[in-house]
Amino acid sequence: MIIDCHGHYTTAPAAHNDWRDAQLAAFATGGPVPDHQVITDDEIRRTIEANQLRLLTERGADLTIFSPRASAMAHHEGDLAVGIGWARACNDLIARVVDLFPETFVGVAQLPQFAGEPVDAAIAELRRCVAAGFVGVNLNPDPSGGHWTSPPLTDRYWYPLYEAMVELDVPAMVHVSASCNPSFHATGAHYLNADTTAFMQLLQGDLFADFPELRLVIPHGGGAVPYHWGRYRGLADMLKKPALAEHMMKNVFFDTCVYHQPGIDLLFEVIDVDNILFGSEMVGAVRGIDPITGHYFDDTKRYVDALNLSAEDATKVYSGNARRIFPRLDAALTKRGL
Amino acid sequence: MIIDCHGHYTTAPAAHNDWRDAQLAAFATGGPVPDHQVITDDEIRRTIEANQLRLLTERGADLTIFSPRASAMAHHEGDLAVGIGWARACNDLIARVVDLFPETFVGVAQLPQFAGEPVDAAIAELRRCVAAGFVGVNLNPDPSGGHWTSPPLTDRYWYPLYEAMVELDVPAMVHVSASCNPSFHATGAHYLNADTTAFMQLLQGDLFADFPELRLVIPHGGGAVPYHWGRYRGLADMLKKPALAEHMMKNVFFDTCVYHQPGIDLLFEVIDVDNILFGSEMVGAVRGIDPITGHYFDDTKRYVDALNLSAEDATKVYSGNARRIFPRLDAALTKRGL
Numbered sequence: 001m002i003i004d005c006h007g008h009y010t011t012a013p014a015a016h017n018d019w020r021d022a023q024l025a026a027f028a029t030g031g032p033v034p035d036h037q038v039i040t041d042d043e044i045r046r047t048i049e050a051n052q053l054r055l056l057t058e059r060g061a062d063l064t065i066f067s068p069r070a071s072a073m074a075h076h077e078g079d080l081a082v083g084i085g086w087a088r089a090c091n092d093l094i095a096r097v098v099d100l101f102p103e104t105f106v107g108v109a110q111l112p113q114f115a116g117e118p119v120d121a122a123i124a125e126l127r128r129c130v131a132a133g134f135v136g137v138n139l140n141p142d143p144s145g146g147h148w149t150s151p152p153l154t155d156r157y158w159y160p161l162y163e164a165m166v167e168l169d170v171p172a173m174v175h176v177s178a179s180c181n182p183s184f185h186a187t188g189a190h191y192l193n194a195d196t197t198a199f200m201q202l203l204q205g206d207l208f209a210d211f212p213e214l215r216l217v218i219p220h221g222g223g224a225v226p227y228h229w230g231r232y233r234g235l236a237d238m239l240k241k242p243a244l245a246e247h248m249m250k251n252v253f254f255d256t257c258v259y260h261q262p263g264i265d266l267l268f269e270v271i272d273v274d275n276i277l278f279g280s281e282m283v284g285a286v287r288g289i290d291p292i293t294g295h296y297f298d299d300t301k302r303y304v305d306a307l308n309l310s311a312e313d314a315t316k317v318y319s320g321n322a323r324r325i326f327p328r329l330d331a332a333l334t335k336r337g338l
Numbered sequence: 339m340i341i342d343c344h345g346h347y348t349t350a351p352a353a354h355n356d357w358r359d360a361q362l363a364a365f366a367t368g369g370p371v372p373d374h375q376v377i378t379d380d381e382i383r384r385t386i387e388a389n390q391l392r393l394l395t396e397r398g399a400d401l402t403i404f405s406p407r408a409s410a411m412a413h414h415e416g417d418l419a420v421g422i423g424w425a426r427a428c429n430d431l432i433a434r435v436v437d438l439f440p441e442t443f444v445g446v447a448q449l450p451q452f453a454g455e456p457v458d459a460a461i462a463e464l465r466r467c468v469a470a471g472f473v474g475v476n477l478n479p480d481p482s483g484g485h486w487t488s489p490p491l492t493d494r495y496w497y498p499l500y501e502a503m504v505e506l507d508v509p510a511m512v513h514v515s516a517s518c519n520p521s522f523h524a525t526g527a528h529y530l531n532a533d534t535t536a537f538m539q540l541l542q543g544d545l546f547a548d549f550p551e552l553r554l555v556i557p558h559g560g561g562a563v564p565y566h567w568g569r570y571r572g573l574a575d576m577l578k579k580p581a582l583a584e585h586m587m588k589n590v591f592f593d594t595c596v597y598h599q600p601g602i603d604l605l606f607e608v609i610d611v612d613n614i615l616f617g618s619e620m621v622g623a624v625r626g627i628d629p630i631t632g633h634y635f636d637d638t639k640r641y642v643d644a645l646n647l648s649a650e651d652a653t654k655v656y657s658g659n660a661r662r663i664f665p666r667l668d669a670a671l672t673k674r675g676l
Contacts, residue, residue: 141521142521146486147485147486148484148485148519148521148522150521151520151521152520152521181486182489182490183479183480183486183488183489183490183535183539184486184535184538185538185539185541185542185573187569187573188538188541188542188569188570188573189531189534189535189538189539192534192562192566193527193531193534193535193562196527196530196531196534196562197521197522197527197531200522200523200526200527201521201523201527203523203526204523204526220566220569221565221566223562224530224531224534224561224562224565226565227559227562227564227565227596227601227604228530228558228559228596228597228598228601229598229600229601230596230597230598230601230624230628230635231525231526231558231596231597231598231623231624231635232526233598233628233630233635234597234623234624234625234626234628234635234636235523235525235526235623235624237626237629238624238625238626258565258566258568258569259566259568259569259572260566260567260568260569260571260608262567262604262607262608263565263566263567263568263604265604266565266600266601266603266604269600270598270600285569285572285573286568286569286572286573286576287572287576288572288575288576290568290571290572292571297568297569297571297572298572
C-alpha cells in the first residue's frame with residue numbers, strides 16, 4: 001500500500017473559491033456573509049477524478065492524506081471569525097471528498113488561526129474534524145503570512161493546541177500559507193523558509209521534553225535542513241542540546257516533496273528512513289514536466305523508487321511511517337482489513 | 339592557489355565591540371559618540387594569527403576574501419547615521435588586517451543600510467572602500483533584521499547601488515545579519531532563509547536583463563536552493579522565465595559553506611562548477627568538531643577535496659571563479675605575479 005502524506009484540494013470547484021471571495025468582500029464592507037453555493041457531488045467527483053485521483057492512479061499510489069489548498073488558507077485575511085468560517089467550509093469540502101472516495105482519501109484539517117489570537121478556535125475545529133474522521137491537521141507557524149509575528153512553535157502560546165493533539169493522537173504538518181510579504185514568493189521561498197525555521201525553532205527549544213508524544217511533519221523534504229544537516233548537527237552541539245536523533249527525531253518527520261533525484265538521494269542519505277514519509281504535494285506547487293526527465297517534477301514516487309530501497313524500508317516510507325504517525329489512519333485501515 | 343571567498347573577522351579585538359556598545363548606548367541616550375579606542379597592530383595580529391590565519395594554514399588555503407563579522411552588522415540597530423559610523427569602523431579594521439597580512443587577506447566591505455532609507459550611504463561607503471583596495475561588498479537584503487520590510491532585490495530601490503557596483507566592477511555577497519525576530523535563529527534559519535529568498539526574488543524578476551554585468555554570490559551553498567533545484571527549474575517554467583542557466587546562472591554564484599559531505603556532493607551534482615566558489619564562513623557559524631568525522635564542521639576544503647574534481651574544475655572552484663567574479667582581486671594577484 002502506498003500512502004501519499006501530502007496532498008491538497010487545489011482543484012476545488014469554483015463555487016468554493018467564489019464563496020471565499022464573497023466572504024472577504026463582506027468582511028471588507030461589513031455586509032452579511034453570503035450562504036454557501038450548492039456544490040454537487042458530481043462537481044466534486046469531476047474535480048477529483050480529473051486531477052488527484054487520475055494522477056494517483058497513474059503514478060501507482062493508493063491513498064492520499066488530503067487537506068485544503070495550503071496557499072488558500074490565507075490566515076492573514078480578515079479576522080479570526082473569517083478564518084473560522086473559511087476553515088469550516090474548506091474542511092467540510094474535504095469531508096465530502098473523503099465520503100465520495102473513502103478508499104482513496106483521508107482528511108487533514110485546516111485550522112482557523114489568526115496572529116495574536118489564542119488557539120482556542122483551532123482546538124475547537126480540530127475536535128470537530130477529528131470527530132468527523134480526520135486524522136491530522138495543518139499547523140501554520142506564521143498566520144501573518146510572511147511577517148512572522150507569532151511566537152516560535154516552542155512557545156507556550158501553542159501548548160493548548162499541542163495538548164489537544166496529544167489527547168486526540170493526531171499529528172500536525174507544519175505548513176504555512178500564502179505570503180502577503182513581497183519579499184517571499186509562496187512556494188519558492190516562504191514554504192521552504194518556514195520548514196527551515198520550524199526545524200530550527202524546535203532545535204533551539206525543548207518542546208518534546210514537554211510533549212514526548214507530539215509528532216510534527218515538516219513538509220517539502222524539510223526545507224533546507226537535510227542539505228545543511230552538518231550545520232544543524234553542529235548547532236545542536238553549540239547550543240548544548242542532545243544529538244538530533246535524541247533531541248528531535250523521535251518527533252519530527254520529513255516528507256519527500258523534493259522534485260529531483262539528487263535531492264531525494266540526499267534526503268535518504270542523511271535522514272533515518274524511520275523519519276521519512278512519502279509525499280508529493282500533488283496537485284501542487286510545481287505542475288510541469290521536467291524537460292530533463294520527461295516526467296512530472298512532482299512525481300516523487302519515481303525518485304523514491306529509483307533508490308531501490310529494501311522491501312522493509314520501502315514499506316516504512318510508503319505506508320508504515322504514515323500509519324505510525326497517523327494512528328487514526330492506521331486504525332481506519334486496519335478496520336478495512338488493510 | 340586556494341581562495342576562501344567567505345571569511346569574517348569574527349575575532350576582532352574587544353575594544354572594537356566595546357566601541358559599538360558605546361555607540362549604541364550614545365544613540366539610546368542621545369549622548370556623544372565616544373572616540374574609538376586605540377587598537378594596536380599587535381592586537382590585530384594576535385586575533386588573526388591565533389584564529390583565521392592558523393586555520394587557513396592548517397587547512398591548506400592561501401587567501402581569504404575577508405569581511406566584517408556578518409552577525410554584528412546589525413543594520414536594524416540605531417539609525418542610518420549609526421550604521422554609517424559602524425560600517426566605517428568595521429571596514430577600517432578590515433583594511434588594517436589587509437595591510438598587516440597583504441598576502442593572505444583581501445577586503446570586502448560592510449555597507450551602511452537602514453530599512454526605508456535610500457542606498458546613497460551604501461554607495462558612498464562602497465566607493466570609499468574600493469578606493470582603499472576592497473574587492474567586493476556584503477549586501478543585506480533585509481536590513482530590518484528578520485522583518486523583511488525592504489523591497490525585493492529586483493526592485494528599483496536597489497538600482498543605484500547596482501549601478502555603482504557595475505561601474506566599479508565589484509560583486510556582492512548577499513548576506514543578512516543578526517535576527518531581531520524571535521522566529522528566526524540567525525545562523526540556523528535567517529541566513530539560510532535569506533539565501534533561498536534572494537534566489538527566488540531573482541528568479542521572479544529580470545534583474546540581469548537590466549544589469550548583465552552584475553554578479554551576486556549567494557552564500558551557505560545557496561540556502562535551500564540546490565537541494566530543491568527541481569522545484570526551481572519547475573518554478574522558472576511555471577513563471578515563463580528562461581531556463582535557470584540562461585536566466586540567472588551567468589550572474590549568480592554559490593559558495594561551499596555546507597558542513598557535511600552529502601551536502602557538498604549534492605551542490606556539485608546539480609550546480610555547474612563555473613558557479614561554485616570555495617568558501618568556509620570561517621571562523622563562523624559552526625565552530626565545533628563533527629564527532630562523526632573527527633574534523634571541524636566548517637573545514638569545507640575536506641569535502642571539496644573528497645570530490646576528486648578534475649584539475650581544471652578544482653582550479654575553478656578554488657581560485658578561477660573567484661578571480662573571474664572579483665576582477666579587482668584578480669588584478670591585484672596578477673600584479674603580484676600570481
